[in-house]
Amino acid sequence: MLSREQIEALIPHKGKMCLWDEVLAWDAGSVHLRARNHLDPEHPLRSRGRLHAVHLCEYGAQAMAVHGGLRAQHGGDPARPGMLVALRGVQLHCAELDGLAGWIECVADVLVEGEGSQQYAFRISHAGKLLAEGRAAVMLQAPEQNPRG
Template sequence: MDTSTLSAPLPPIADLLPHSAPMVLLDSITQWDEQNIRCQAHSHLQPDNPLRDAGVLSVFAGVEYAAQAMAAHARLLSPAAAGGPPRKGFLAVASKLNASVDVLDSLSAPMHIEANMLAHNADSSLYAFSLTADGQTLLTGQLTAVTVSDNSTD
């Protein structure tokens, strides 16, 4: 990742995402530029994490962490949209997933989420991502997100 970051002050994470608590999983953006974003999270360690199923937080719940990093990145790149609500979208494809653990909270350390934009147009984005904690890779893969056009009726 390029060590430079864009200098605009960052809004709160919750303002960048189309979610509200408790689904805002990211704590902070630690670095970003036009192609990449790095975020940090501790919510994978919380027993009341909304993605837990029967008390277990599958490593594949990490896809949502990566998707939130992508959404935050898209919002940061779109300053004209900053005054309104985040655009609605959905995760269309999760591919090339490679997990090295079974559960996200296998290490009791902050999780680092890195997403790198591979392709982007007005309606979709493709990112490669990695989730790490304590220097260990937890999950890697690629995500394609599709945004809903602004003139659609929901």
């Protein structure tokens, strides 16, 4: 299990914008995380006092980033920065996250990956009830060239 501090070391999101609190499990093809920051009245994605379900897409995207960071770290390489370029098949099964006591959890699975891109499926739930699901694609920055000389 990884802590919030360890997660922050893997991804560019820091402080309250780091949305995941713990990594429960991971392997080369998937990651399982959980968070309870949706309860924070000062959540950075909160608008007019509400945390809307559409923000679960950002949770899904950050799950991808955490998984990429874990895989890179395991391989001894730096993680390649990426940019979210598409969301597909997103289904929101709730309107907002307010009132959900306890943890929300995410499982993100690698669907397709190439040299410069990755696509994941994500499922986010609370107490066994599905809140959101979808697919997300990211374009990865080209690896830095190491000049020899």
